[in-house]
Amino acid sequence: MALHLRGSEGITLKETQAAEIRDHLESISKEIRWDVVRMIGLARSGHPGGSLSCIESLVCLYFYKMNHNPKAPDWPLRDRFVLSKGHAAPTLYAVLAKCGYFERDELWRLRQLGGMLQGHPDSRTPGIEVSTGSLGQGLSVATGIAAGLRMEKSNCKVYALIGDGESQEGGIWEGAMLAAHQCLSNLVVIMDNNGMQIDGNCCDIVNLGDLAAKWRAFDWDVREVDGHDVLAICSALDESGSSMRPSIIIARTVKGKGVSFMENNVDFHGKAPTPEEMERALKEIEHS
Amino acid sequence: MIADKGTKNTRDGYGDALVELGEKDERIVVLDADLAKSTQTERFKLRWPDRFIDCGVAEQNLMAVAAGIAATDKIVFASTFAMFATARAYDQVRNTIGYSNLNVKICATHGGITVGEDGSSHQALEDIALMRVIPRMKVVVPADYFEAREAVKALAYLDGPAYIRLGRPKVPIVFDDDYRFEFAKARIMRPGQDLTILACGFMLHPALEAAELLATEGIEAEVINLHTIKPLDKEGILASAAKTGRVITCEEHGVFGGVGGAVAELLGEEMPLPMRMIGIRDSFGTSGTVEELVEHFGLDARHIAQTARSLCR
Numbered sequence: 304m305a306l307h308l309r310g311s312e313g314i315t316l317k318e319t320q321a322a323e324i325r326d327h328l329e330s331i332s333k334e335i336r337w338d339v340v341r342m343i344g345l346a347r348s349g350h351p352g353g354s355l356s357c358i359e360s361l362v363c364l365y366f367y368k369m370n371h372n373p374k375a376p377d378w379p380l381r382d383r384f385v386l387s388k389g390h391a392a393p394t395l396y397a398v399l400a401k402c403g404y405f406e407r408d409e410l411w412r413l414r415q416l417g418g419m420l421q422g423h424p425d426s427r428t429p430g431i432e433v434s435t436g437s438l439g440q441g442l443s444v445a446t447g448i449a450a451g452l453r454m455e456k457s458n459c460k461v462y463a464l465i466g467d468g469e470s471q472e473g474g475i476w477e478g479a480m481l482a483a484h485q486c487l488s489n490l491v492v493i494m495d496n497n498g499m500q501i502d503g504n505c506c507d508i509v510n511l512g513d514l515a516a517k518w519r520a521f522d523w524d525v526r527e528v529d530g531h532d533v534l535a536i537c538s539a540l541d542e543s544g545s546s547m548r549p550s551i552i553i554a555r556t557v558k559g560k561g562v563s564f565m566e567n568n569v570d571f572h573g574k575a576p577t578p579e580e581m582e583r584a585l586k587e588i589e590h591s
Numbered sequence: 592m593i594a595d596k597g598t599k600n601t602r603d604g605y606g607d608a609l610v611e612l613g614e615k616d617e618r619i620v621v622l623d624a625d626l627a628k629s630t631q632t633e634r635f636k637l638r639w640p641d642r643f644i645d646c647g648v649a650e651q652n653l654m655a656v657a658a659g660i661a662a663t664d665k666i667v668f669a670s671t672f673a674m675f676a677t678a679r680a681y682d683q684v685r686n687t688i689g690y691s692n693l694n695v696k697i698c699a700t701h702g703g704i705t706v707g708e709d710g711s712s713h714q715a716l717e718d719i720a721l722m723r724v725i726p727r728m729k730v731v732v733p734a735d736y737f738e739a740r741e742a743v744k745a746l747a748y749l750d751g752p753a754y755i756r757l758g759r760p761k762v763p764i765v766f767d768d769d770y771r772f773e774f775a776k777a778r779i780m781r782p783g784q785d786l787t788i789l790a791c792g793f794m795l796h797p798a799l800e801a802a803e804l805l806a807t808e809g810i811e812a813e814v815i816n817l818h819t820i821k822p823l824d825k826e827g828i829l830a831s832a833a834k835t836g837r838v839i840t841c842e843e844h845g846v847f848g849g850v851g852g853a854v855a856e857l858l859g860e861e862m863p864l865p866m867r868m869i870g871i872r873d874s875f876g877t878s879g880t881v882e883e884l885v886e887h888f889g890l891d892a893r894h895i896a897q898t899a900r901s902l903c904r
Binding site for chain 2: 435436441444447448449451454455477480
């Protein structure tokens with residue numbers, strides 16, 4: 304197995320070290336998956352499908368790649384993250400809680416009046432840079448953050464997670480053009496390419512076609528990985544950002560990943576599991 | 592008589608303010624969407640190219656990128672025509688700039704019917720209405736070059752998002768070089784006791800002319816420069832209304848949801864009294880010269896005076 308993990312020290316890691324990292328990230332991903340199902344189940348609304356598909360991407364960012372400080376969310380030298388597909392908020396919340404941005408107990412009050420965790424990301428939540436949720440804007444926001452950081456000669460990176468269905472929004476491509484024109488090499492985007500949207504398969508609704516070719520045509524540095532293979536994601540993250548262009552990692556994922564009856568089931572795009580389904584799903588995750 | 596101080600564009604005041612701001616504050620960043628020559632952001636661009644981004648013909652991107660830059664602790668000015676800054680990019684302005692409470696100052700030029708010959712597609716007659724219903728958004732409509740210059744400088748340092756509406760044509764200069772802009776403070780331009788005329792932007796001068804006409808007939812109109820539409824200076828407006836008992840609003844914008852709407856909301860709740868709204872009524876614009884359009888839509892001094900007479904009768 305070819306490994307290009309450089310780790311935080313910029314050193315190529317040995318296979319044993321890589322295996323440790325893999326086990327660590329997979330174990331966190333499993334915890335996050337459990338939390339996400341329970342959060343949405345208890346909230347009785349939310350978007351399990353696209354939250355479950357992007358777990359490994361967010362775990363690799365927050366527990367492997369990004370420089371950040373949960374005790375000082377506004378630390379000026381932090382790398383930034385923008386969740387452009389804001390409906391995957393449960394995953395981001397679970398990851399932020401696991402990092403220590405806020406108490407894990409907050410997770411169980413998701414979407415409740417008076418609770419901190421809104422249905423879609425709100426910038427008042429510690430660790431969240433900007434509010435998102437209306438699709439097709441987060442990439443442009445991340446482009447702006449990357450441009451703003453470059454103006455102050457910062458070495459910080461900006462990461463954004465976008466969806467494939469979301470890429471039917473024209474705004475994604477407006478942002479893509481500008482980021483490439485501005486040579487924003489400090490911008491790294493992950494696309495959660497789960498192939499589905501609320502109304503069905505993306506290819507049946509409005510076919511996105513050859514996404515890698517499209518991004519290459521927009522002059523981005525493109526990588527494609529298995530979006531549930533943590534080492535592949537980490538490796539792609541390590542390789543990204545070295546060219547003079549913005550980078551995108553197209554992560555091929557499974558909608559509803561990790562819960563058998565949610566996997567590739569479009570019904571669970573925006574529907575919470577019933578209490579019984581939630582218990583089944585949690586058991587499945589525990590035994591995985 | 593109203594002193595003749597010549598004419599000048601409000602957008603020139605914006606361009607000059609940006610250069611002043613840029614000289615003393617590195618946090619100032621300016622964005623445009625392929626209209627830098629029209630909006631007058633070009634002077635900033637030439638001085639500080641590293642702090643200027645032209646987003647091209649992509650106004651939705653302009654606003655979301657502005658939000659991102661503001662999130663890195665900059666003071667961002669985002670400019671394009673009023674139509675595209677508000678209607679085209681509404682979701683970005685509402686959800687990304689407004690909801691995140693970011694320091695983006697949307698300085699839109701070519702607001703209102705006075706866009707003239709370009710016609711309805713470019714005449715924003717609902718931008719004030721669209722912006723003022725966004726929570727946290729401040730809305731300012733400067734009346735002349737000096738007020739535009741000073742309002743831009745003041746709003747740069749008022750935290751959070753703001754919308755500043757500027758015009759296309761040259762407008763009469765009303766103020767002086769030492770003008771001090773007081774945010775959210777309705778300014779009495781001419782005292783009177785028979786009726787209150789609240790006007791903003793381009794409409795301030797015709798309102799003052801109308802007051803001159805009315806004075807020759809023994810009607811003393813109190814003319815107020817309502818440069819800040821949001822937050823409204825409730826105290827100032829109510830004090831004048833309590834004194835005169837009659838109110839007219841003037842705007843080169845749709846009256847529904849605009850300045851007329853904002854004042855009517857206030858008076859309706861606090862002090863119901865006879866009121867008239869001068870502006871465009873549920874209609875798209877049309878091509879024509881500024882002079883022709885002003886007359887066509889009843890925005891001239893003669894029509895304001897006529898409305899005042901009928902209200903005072």
